[in-house]
Amino acid sequence: SQTIHQWPATLVQPVGSPLSLECTVEGTSNPNLYWYRQAAGRGLQLLFYSVGIGQISSEVPQNLSASRPQDRQFILSSKKLLLSDSGFYLCAWSAGPVGYEQYFGPGTRLTVT
Amino acid sequence: KQEVTQIPAALSVPEGENLVLNCSFTDSAIYNLQWFRQDPGKGLTSLLLIQSSQREQTSGRLNASLDKSSGRSTLYIAASQPGDSATYLCAVRRNQFYFGTGTSLTVIP
Numbered sequence: 431s432q433t434i435h436q437w438p439a440t441l442v443q444p445v446g447s448p449l450s451l452e453c454t455v456e457g458t459s460n461p462n463l464y465w466y467r468q469a470a471g472r473g474l475q476l477l478f479y480s481v482g483i484g485q486i487s488s489e490v491p492q493n494l495s496a497s498r499p500q501d502r503q504f505i506l507s508s509k510k511l512l513l514s515d516s517g518f519y520l521c522a523w524s525a526g527p528v529g530y531e532q533y534f535g536p537g538t539r540l541t542v543t
Numbered sequence: 544k545q546e547v548t549q550i551p552a553a554l555s556v557p558e559g560e561n562l563v564l565n566c567s568f569t570d571s572a573i574y575n576l577q578w579f580r581q582d583p584g585k586g587l588t589s590l591l592l593i594q595s596s597q598r599e600q601t602s603g604r605l606n607a608s609l610d611k612s613s614g615r616s617t618l619y620i621a622a623s624q625p626g627d628s629a630t631y632l633c634a635v636r637r638n639q640f641y642f643g644t645g646t647s648l649t650v651i652p
Contacts, residue, residue, distance in 0.1 A: 436586075464640075473547075474632070474642040489639065520586055528574040529594060532640060534587040 432457035436521050436535040444543055449494075449508040451538050453521030456502065461523040463504040464532070465496055468518040480504060481527060516542045545570045547635055549643035556623055557651050564618040564646045566633035571611050578607050578618050579632040581645070587632060591618070623650045 433456045443449060455461050465477040476489045478496035486496050493512060497505045504521060521535040546569045556562050566576070575594045579587040591600045591607040593616070599608040606619040616633055630645040 471644075473644040474634075474640075476639055479639065518584075522587075527638075528636065531577060531589050531592045532634070532636075533589060534579075536586045537584075539584070 432523075432533065434521060434523055434533060434535040436519075436538050438538060439536065440539045440541075442541045442543060443511050445513055446510045449506070449511050449515070449540070451506040451519055451521075451540075453504040453506075453535055454502055455504075455523045458502070458523070458525065460501060461525065462527055462530075463498065464522040464524075465504065465506050466520045466522065468520060468537075470517075474520065478506070511542045513542050516540055545573075545635060545637060545641040547633060547641050547643040549631075549633060549646050551646060552644070553647040553649075555649040555651060558623060558625060560623050560650075561619070561621050562623055562648070564620070564631050564633075564648070566616040566618070566643055568614045568616075568635045568641070570637070571614050573611065573635045573637055576607075576609055576616050576633060576635045577640070578605075578616075579634065581630045581632060583630075590631075620648075623648075625650045625652050 435454050463480045466474045468474050480486050480498045494508050519538045522532050524530040524532045548567045550565050577592045578590040581587050593600045593609045604621040609616045628650050630647045632645045634640045634642045
């Protein structure tokens with residue numbers, strides 16, 4: 431069966447510090463991968479999605495970036511965090527671009543102080 | 544741009560009651576609609592996926608319907624239990640998923 435992992439589970443970082451969140455998927459190949467942010471009282475916001483290694487699409491302009499160095503690994507990064515980057519970051523995967531269910535990881539709670 | 548609305552934002556019901564959660568969307572050109580459950584501080588758990596050609600899907604005590612032409616979906620929960628307490632999110636998919644802000648459900652023992 432397929433599983434999706436995210437780490438760390440929680441993170442507290444000062445403003446201006448770098449960020450690296452990692453997501454890995456097991457039990458499937460060539461998944462579509464997604465990064466979402468869920469801010470308090472707001473819906474999920476799609477940040478990035480990837481249909482293959484090295485292929486990243488950005489949905490929202492921001493100081494975040496994403497990379498996909500391996501087929502089942504998706505990384506969310508920032509060089510300098512802002513207070514507004516605080517939130518709950520969720521990684522998700524689906525077997526294809528359309529018509530498929532999306533499955534989510536356990537999330538990372540990021541607090542920028 | 545697709546907008547997804549879920550009403551009510553919060554709902555509290557006594558245990559055993561049947562209930563309906565609503566989801567509406569503005570653009571009917573969707574590929575599918577998915578209902579999720581989110582427990583506090585946790586990721587999303589997929590409940591049901593309805594393809595655009597389908598009218599409903601059932602899983603256990605859950606039944607989801609889709610009326611694409613009117614831009615509506617409902618999630619019916621039968622015989623609610625305290626363990627059903629969570630936030631329920633719907634998402635519609637075109638080129639990407641668009642999520643509603645969810646309905647927070649509390650089932651009172």
